[in-house]
Amino acid sequence: MNRSEAALLLGHCAAFDNRTVGEADATAWASALHDVPYDNDARTAVARFYGTPPKDPHQRLWIQPHNVRTLRSKLRSARLENFQYEPLPDESVGEFMARYRGQVQAIASGRAPAPVGRLALEADPKRDREFVKELTARGWEGNRTVADSDEEAEADSIRRAGPLGVECPACHAAIGRPCKSPGASEKRPLGKPRPKPHSARLRAAQGVPEQTAEQRAVEEQAIRARAAQHFARDDGRIHDAVIVEDQP
Structure with missing residues (x-):
């Protein structure tokens, strides 16, 4: 100007x-x-x-x-809100830049009519079902819903994937809270946080049902039997270590 x-x-x-x-x-x-x-x-x-x-x-x-x-x-x-460049087949970089700038200038100045709507994806029911099925297989649980109360909203805000996403069956640590070691003191009335969650919490997060007392007893008995077999194979002896001297 x-x-x-x-x-x-x-x-x-x-x-x-x-x-x-x-x-x-x-x-x-x-x-x-x-x-x-x-x-x-x-x-x-x-x-x-x-x-x-x-x-x-x-x-x-x-x-x-x-x-x-x-x-x-x-x-x-x-x-230019709905502008989308439509490239030509086999166009070079120089041709793309020239055509792109020309289209932008023409639409922005008003010499060419502005696009009235965005390009929409064509619907394909079969493809959509396969897409949703693939999302479900990867852990998608559908659209999220709004909580009915503040308590549900607070619980939903701390819910997360992994072991902390469930309450611990062993120490009863709440969702989002780390597991606690046994015992308590004045300094730590709720017990010292564990660096790793309990095995029961890991199984619960993975959807593995908790073992009953009878099942745990059978598993412990099987472990003792395997240990006894290994000990009997070596006649109960502890072999001396072999010292190897360096050759001069």
């Missing part, structure tokens, strides 16, 4: 705010808007500025060069 064009734009502003326009004003505005052309978007930016009421009803509107630049950019960006 040169000085003559800036004077025309200031005349457009004066129609709204009754300002006095001189040569110094035109020179200053031309310097501030040297990279902004005097076009219909610049004039529309002025009209939009004065068509929007101020936050303070007693405030007098007085447009500045930066207002013209900002509002003009918003006008042009709005036309």
